Amino acid sequence: HLTEExxxxxxxxxxxxxxxxxxxKDQTYPFNDMVKGEISFESDNIGDWVIVKKDGVPTxxxxxxxxxxxxxxxxxxxxxxxxxxTPKQLxxxxxxxxxxxxxxxxxxxxxxxxxxxxxxxxxxLQFIEQYRDLxxxxxxxxxxxxxxxxxxxxxxEIFSKEEFIKIFDEKRLSK
Numbered sequence: 001h002l003t004e005e006x007x008x009x010x011x012x013x014x015x016x017x018x019x020x021x022x023x024x025k026d027q028t029y030p031f032n033d034m035v036k037g038e039i040s041f042e043s044d045n046i047g048d049w050v051i052v053k054k055d056g057v058p059t060x061x062x063x064x065x066x067x068x069x070x071x072x073x074x075x076x077x078x079x080x081x082x083x084x085x086t087p088k089q090l091x092x093x094x095x096x097x098x099x100x101x102x103x104x105x106x107x108x109x110x111x112x113x114x115x116x117x118x119x120x121x122x123x124x125l126q127f128i129e130q131y132r133d134l135x136x137x138x139x140x141x142x143x144x145x146x147x148x149x150x151x152x153x154x155x156x157e158i159f160s161k162e163e164f165i166k167i168f169d170e171k172r173l174s175k
Contacts, residue, residue, distance in 0.1 A: 016054035021062070021091060023048050029087035034075070034104030034170035041087035049088060061085050065092035068101060077104045077173070081116075106149045106173050149174040 002010070010017070023043050030040035051062035058066070068076060068089075078085075083105045093100040108116045111124075119126055125134075131141050139160075146164055147157065150173050159167070 018050045018054045019052040020048045021051045021088070021095070023091065029090045031086060031090060031100070031103055033083070033086075034077070034102055035106055035173045035175055036083070036104075039083065039086070041084075043087070043091075046087060051092075061088040062092060065089040069093070069096070069098050073101050075102045075104065075170070077106060079108045079116075080105050081108065102170075104170055104173055107175060109148055 007017075023046050025043060027043040028040050029043065030038065033039050049061070050059050052058050065088075086103050086105075089103075090100055092098075110116055117124060125131060128141065132138075142161065142164075143158055146159065150168075152159070152167055152172065153169075
C-alpha cells in the first residue's frame, strides 16, 4: 500500500495507477468443485491482486467473474490450471453481493504430444468462424465440444442443446 506521499510522487511522475482488490483477512473461501469435490482457500495466502491494469484493462479474474454474472452463467467449467483462480472470482461475487455459479475443474485438453492446448499456438483453429469457414455445421461443433472431457451414459453421441441440458451430469466430467 502506498503512502499519500508516494501516491502524489507517482502521480507527479505521470505513473498510471492500477486498481487492486483488497483481500479480506482471516477468511476461508470454500467451494464444492463439481469434479474435485470440496476445496477451500485461506485469504491470508492470497495477496491483494490487481483487478484493473494501469492501461485500464481489467484482469482475467475480475473480467470473467463480472462477465459470467451478467451472462447469468450457472456452471463454470475450466481446466485444472484455473482452480487457484476460483477464490479470487468468489471474492468478486461476494464483494458485489452476487450469487456465485457452480465451479468445476477438469483435466486439461492436450494435443498429440500430450502438451496443453494453447491459444498462443497459431497451428490450432481457435475461433468458431474458422470452423464455419471450413464447412463445419454448428451442431457438429457443439457436439464435439460437449464430448471433450464429458461422456454420456449409453452409446448416443449426438445431442441437441436441449437434450444435452437434460442429460448433463457433472459426475461424468473427466477428472
